[in-house]
Amino acid sequence: MQTFEDVAALWQVLADWRREGLRMALVPTMGNLHEGHLRLVDAALQHADRVVATIFVNPLQFGPDEDLARYPRTLADDQRALAERGCDLLFAPAVETLYPEGQEGLTRVSVPQVSQGLCGDHRPGHFDGVATVVSLLFNLTRPDVACFGEKDFQQLAVIRKLVRDQHMPIDIIGVPIARDHDGLALSSRNGYLDRDARTRASQLYQCLADSAQRLERGQDSEAVLTQGRRQLEAAGFRPDYLALCDATTLQPVSTWQPGSVLLAAAWLGNTRLIDNLPCRS
Ligand code: PAF
Numbered sequence: 001m002q003t004f005e006d007v008a009a010l011w012q013v014l015a016d017w018r019r020e021g022l023r024m025a026l027v028p029t030m031g032n033l034h035e036g037h038l039r040l041v042d043a044a045l046q047h048a049d050r051v052v053a054t055i056f057v058n059p060l061q062f063g064p065d066e067d068l069a070r071y072p073r074t075l076a077d078d079q080r081a082l083a084e085r086g087c088d089l090l091f092a093p094a095v096e097t098l099y100p101e102g103q104e105g106l107t108r109v110s111v112p113q114v115s116q117g118l119c120g121d122h123r124p125g126h127f128d129g130v131a132t133v134v135s136l137l138f139n140l141t142r143p144d145v146a147c148f149g150e151k152d153f154q155q156l157a158v159i160r161k162l163v164r165d166q167h168m169p170i171d172i173i174g175v176p177i178a179r180d181h182d183g184l185a186l187s188s189r190n191g192y193l194d195r196d197a198r199t200r201a202s203q204l205y206q207c208l209a210d211s212a213q214r215l216e217r218g219q220d221s222e223a224v225l226t227q228g229r230r231q232l233e234a235a236g237f238r239p240d241y242l243a244l245c246d247a248t249t250l251q252p253v254s255t256w257q258p259g260s261v262l263l264a265a266a267w268l269g270n271t272r273l274i275d276n277l278p279c280r281s
Helices: 007-019 035-047 075-085 126-141 153-165 188-192 195-201 203-216 221-234
Strands: 002-004 024-029 050-055 089-091 145-149 171-175 238-246 260-268 271-278
Touching (some): 024 126, 035 050, 050 075, 153 260, 153 271, 195 203, 195 260, 203 221, 203 260
Parallel strands (some): 002 089, 024 145, 145 171
Antiparallel strands (some): 260 271
């Protein structure tokens, strides 16, 4: 697997592939890769002839009090894992390469409505930062397909809307959450949890699963969500939200049915975890 930091070298290879008529899938990441990311590569390999991963810790999507400085950077391990999984090329640019004229006057992309509510309320500007870098990466690499994890459910909804609104000829593939043995959704931020917090962390998934069961039994959604928030607090979490929403618009709904999704975000100490459970049948 080749790694490029420069745009010119990347373009050369992409142009060759395009000339050969090869389909290319993009897997954008911020590095510190775990099994969840590697499943994005698996999905990409199923949909394309060549897979390009990107590693870029995007400063635009971090708030002033967030973890940009301490976000784990593990490039050598990531390169090894991507190569073993069959990724063809890694693009890992510096901030100055993607934003050569700085971040202040940079052209921004904003996806209203679906970026609001849920994480959008708790992380102002976050989804504008995501939409800006993702559209920039799409423009740079012009993929046929791009794969994103369903763990960042709102992010995936924002990207799907971005691609629809901009008529981008890119198939967006959502890849189901990879979970640890106790149900905890895999995340780079799980590395921040100490032993006690790690033991409690699986209660976030447990709360979603219990809430889904209560909804399936026909209990009132408001009562279920209130009980779920209490369940999180009892397990030591400070919930940002527990919500039942339409899976496309992310507007609140009151019925648990295919096309709806339970979403949660909650703090354990200084670590913010998110998870979700879509209603599949
Ligand atoms: O999900 C992530 O890792 C990031 O938000 C993404 C999509 C790579 C954009 O920086």
